[in-house]
Amino acid sequence: MFEFPNVSNNSIKNDILSGLTVALALVPEAVAFAFVAGVDPMVGLYAAFMVGLITSIFGGRPGMISGATGAMAVVMVSLVSEHGVQYLFAAVLLAGLLQVLFGIFHLGKFIRMVPHSVMVGFVNGLAIVIFLAQLGQFKVKNAAGEFGWLQGSALYIMLALVLLTMAIIHYLPRLTNAVPSTLVAIVVVTLLVYFVPALDTRTVVDFLRSMSGDENATIAGSLPTFAIPVVPFSLETLYIILPYSLILAAVGLIESLLTLTVVDEMTGTRGRANKECIAQGASNMVNGVFGGMGGCAMIGQSMININSGGRGRLSGITAALGLLAFILFASGLIEVVPLAALVGVMFIVVLGTFEWASFKMMKNVPKKDAFVIVLVSAVTVMTDLAIAVFVGVIVSALVFAWEHAKHIHAISHLDEEKDEKTYSVNGPLFFGSTSNFLELFDIKNDPHHVIVDFAGSRVVDQSAIEAITTLTERYKREGRKVHVRHLSRDCRKLLHKAGVLVEINLMEDPSYKVASDTLA
Template sequence: MFEFPQINKSSVKNDVLSGLTVALALVPEAVAFAFVAGVEPMIGLYAAFMVGLVTAIFGGRPGMISGATGAMAVVMVALVSEHGVQYLFAAVLLAGLLQVLFGTFHLGKFIRMVPHSVMIGFVNGLAIIIFLAQLGQFKVKDAAGNLTWLQGEAMYIMLGLIALTMAIIHFLPKLTNAVPSTLVAILVVTLLVYFVPALDTRTVLDFLQSMTGDENATIAGTLPTFALPAVPFTLETLQIILPYSLILAAVGLIESLLTLTVVDEMTGTRGRPNKECVAQGASNMINGVFGGMGGCAMIGQSMININSGGRGRLSGITAALALLAFILFASGLIEIVPLAALVGVMFIVVLGTFEWASFKMMRNVPVKDAFVIVLVSAVTVVTDLAIAVFVGVIVSALVFAWEHARHIHAKVDQNKEKTEKSYSINGPLFFGSVSNFLELFDVQNDPRHVVVDFAESRVADHSAIEAISVLNERYVKEGKKLHIRHLSKDCRKLLHKAGVLVEMNVIEDPSYAVASDKLG
């Protein structure tokens, strides 16, 4: 079955060096997502710093990297264009509050309901999205302002530097693990381009100036400052931002909790979903009052961190503080980093994130699971992550219900005097199986007393209660008595509330355990 690679424990050196590597990759991502959302680059950089720092310190998954993300940025576009950036800050603030409430009420455990096939589709879909996002770096604006593909020597230099970056990342660990190969690759390619004028290729500064259309654009900035969103605190404002806040909160939590699960598998440890929800919510609330666009976990940067040796909270803290240091003191150094080096890093992330074994798996797993993997991957690419996960879970649930609806059957036994007949039900009784359940009984030919034994079954929902009620009415019409045995306490309560008058054997009824919130 699908398994993530297992990674060993952390060390201070690895965490610090890995954090520096992640910080370098965060810069162009944060700038790009800021433009997707329709806000200034510094708003994206501030968000990457604040979300990354708060979740690294207080989050439930050490080693996981958070920042400004494309999944949330696409939700913000309409709000910013229609109402302005101040309404975005208010929406992010409210979204953060909703996420804190989500974690406070221990709802993070529901991530366990996401099927494994949906998880595979999630990582495959995100790998494709990360790959497609990098293709934009192969385009430049022509004289008319239109984006066109690189041509000739520029394209060859770009491809060559990407290949060199990927080769260093792949082969250096075979020689030494003293430093993260990703960091070495970025430094080598940057120095090569800086000292070899013939290797004329686009840098982070070129990217920023191309995005802004401003030749004086820079990532240099100051510390974010506190300011409440400049919006009227009225019911009308709430009506405007609430729909966006709900979507932002949902998208952020889904991407974070699924990324948390992936990192759990890779590190062989267990994160705390509810704690992550609260930390992410707090970070977004801080963003709302310090001028950031908010964010959530980033699977691409998390993979860079894990693959570079980052395991502890120090890696995320280092990444956030290094990003702030770049903004305040070292913008000139970051601006000369070639885009080719960062694209090469992300291509390695794509190769490591995509579950290539899923192609082979298609021949071995049930058709329904293969279909869900492909469906979730496709929907993730075409729409967004939240919709893809919802679709995957719903389809998986419907398939599960359809399959288990056919699994209900009964073992029939009758006493020698033929005065009592027993039906031992096997399989869950729920909306999908009620028709098959009712067909198990021979009401007209059964004796006066009929016993239905639920020791190997479970009354799951209101449709099941209605089915028992209908069955009881059928026997009553025939002048016969229906008895129920081995029914759990909660199921008996449901029957009583529904007013189903059926004799029940209470002494032999079992009790069912319930999942605990302690591990959340």
């Protein structure tokens, strides 16, 4: 799906330089998402530092970057506006606990159930969302306090600097890979704007002050301090925060595990989903008691990191510590970075994230998969990631069930000497195929003994058991007896547990392997 430079997995230099690059890109994102959630910018910056550091050290996917995200920020808006930021901290703390439990009970393996078509829709949708988010940087607040599009020389300078940033990132690797081209582009454009007064363009601090309305706003701050959320410890509080915590935990895990899968494909390695769930949860619990808004994996920053050569845990650790250093010691340096440079970086991320081959793929893949790709992309843009993935998985599952419901059939063989007839069933027997299954049998004309051979089939669910029960009763009313053969061990357990009274031949039963948690 992705093509990236072949970088050594053990390059300390690349990890450090790519981490610093990511730290620069984290600042405006964290500030923007803090404003989306309705909290102070430092709450977003603290979250980016804490989530990024903890998941980089203890997570299951080296090289993946986590921080404050828009997907979680939009969930927080109503909670903050109605009950205040302390309730947000409590909700984030509970959400983290739920994520830890999710990992402890090895539920991360269920990410394998997400079809490839949903994954393609996921990355395409997020690429569009990232692109649309950058368009906001081309707006400026006027005297009336309203945001309008840049015009005239301000727009042309912004576009020129964005294109220059993108050109450096694209062409520099053809000359050298000694340093990340993204970092070089940010530094070059920043120095150009700083030393050429004619290039008057908005910087990070301009963005912060425009969003906050405070002409003295700065990203300078201190270390986060420990404090238990100031909320009543009561069932009423739990009633308020639990719905938000459930949604935050679900959104965070979905985005993190899908990003983990994308990074796996980008690097040709395999992360550990359950370990990542625990690390994400632990980081959010720390956020809840240190004044952060929480967060999860970020596909955009992860792409920047991987594209810049970051492969190990050191890259994420460097990004988090670099962000903290900017807050504590070097706010003046980061505040002069032009927004155009960061927009150019994110545009490159968009181009690298979007699955351009999906346009060609539409002609070659089944129509149902093409539909799912478009559906998930559209829902991601219009609503949010979690809903898009749920919709995509549900639609894919329903299509799968419908297609496999039509595959069940049987080959019959009549043995007149033994007065028996054998039906060799092929195809899965489940809720979608039970009607077709019952129509396979000639109950009125069959001999006294009827053998239903499931060697080529599989009894899947309660609907399948009911279908076998119904078939048995129909034959019984006609004075005939049903024999069921070649059921797998788990299928026999289903029948016995349900109390179905049919004869089962235990000989030559196939052995089915079930996926384990080893790789999760």
